[in-house]
Amino acid sequence: EAEVAQSPRYKITEKSQAVAFWCDPISGHATLYWYRQILGQGPELLVQFQDESVVDDSQLPKDRFSAERLKGVDSTLKIQPAELGDSAMYLCASSPGQGFMNTEAFFGQGTRLTVV
Amino acid sequence: QQQVKQSPQSLIVQKGGIPIINCAYENTAFDYFPWYQQFPGKGPALLIAIRPDVSEKKEGRFTISFNKSAKQFSLHIMDSQPGDSATYFCAASTLRTGANNLFFGTGTRLTVIP
Numbered sequence: 001e002a003e004v005a006q007s008p009r010y011k012i013t014e015k016s017q018a019v020a021f022w023c024d025p026i027s028g029h030a031t032l033y034w035y036r037q038i039l040g041q042g043p044e045l046l047v048q049f050q051d052e053s054v055v056d057d058s059q060l061p062k063d064r065f066s067a068e069r070l071k072g073v074d075s076t077l078k079i080q081p082a083e084l085g086d087s088a089m090y091l092c093a094s095s096p097g098q099g100f101m102n103t104e105a106f107f108g109q110g111t112r113l114t115v116v
Numbered sequence: 117q118q119q120v121k122q123s124p125q126s127l128i129v130q131k132g133g134i135p136i137i138n139c140a141y142e143n144t145a146f147d148y149f150p151w152y153q154q155f156p157g158k159g160p161a162l163l164i165a166i167r168p169d170v171s172e173k174k175e176g177r178f179t180i181s182f183n184k185s186a187k188q189f190s191l192h193i194m195d196s197q198p199g200d201s202a203t204y205f206c207a208a209s210t211l212r213t214g215a216n217n218l219f220f221g222t223g224t225r226l227t228v229i230p
Contacts, residue, residue, distance in 0.1 A: 004159070033217070033218075040222075040223070041222055041223065042120075042122075042205050042207075042220030042221050042222050042223050043160065043205075043218075043220050044220070045217045045218070048217055056217055091159050091160075093159070104150075104162050104165075105162070105218060106162075107152075107159030107160050107161065108159050109157070109158055109159050110158075110159050
């Protein structure tokens with residue numbers, strides 16, 4: 001069964017260090033999302049890509065976060081410098097495209113980030 | 117600002133009971149309402165979804181009830197089982213625009229006691 005792959009599963013980093021997460025969506029899925037899920041809360045969108053283009057990054061803290069999907073396939077989310085408040089689960093999701101029949105977003109298992 | 121409000125925060129039922137989780141929204145542009153199930157250490161997985169042109173949708177033991185005028189929707193789990201113990205999230209989205217981001221509720225931790 002096709003799934004969204006994320007790595008690493010767990011990451012511990014010191015405050016002010018740089019950290020990067022990788023996501024490989026389901027093959028053929030044009031839309032890719034990065035969500036942040038703080039413990040005990042629902043996921044919140046950080047950035048949405050349609051192919052290689054950013055559709056929505058209004059909630060991405062651009063002073064420290066960056067995301068790219070250069071060839072419209074896999075994606076990288078970077079934080080530099082990391083802050084204590086960035087500790088959370090970072091979830092990647094993908095969907096085939098727009099429209100009701102293609103709206104199901106499939107989530108990866110996430111990267112659990114702990115900033116110390 | 118929470119776009120989708122979810123309650124209760126946690127729920128404990130006996131096996132065979134019918135837990136009900138409620139969600140409310142304000143943005144009338146929302147036209148897609150999915151429910152996600154999340155087990156510890158896993159990403160959310162789509163359980164069932166509804167469009168606002170119907171008032172109810174059933175898939176197996178899971179039912180969504182939708183009240184467009186009240187801007188509320190709920191998840192009912194019939195004949196609940198211990199394996200249903202998980203965190204459930206409601207969400208809402210607008211399909212008409214390109215940025216069809218999912219706005220999630222805060223989650224309900226369900227425990228089904230054997």
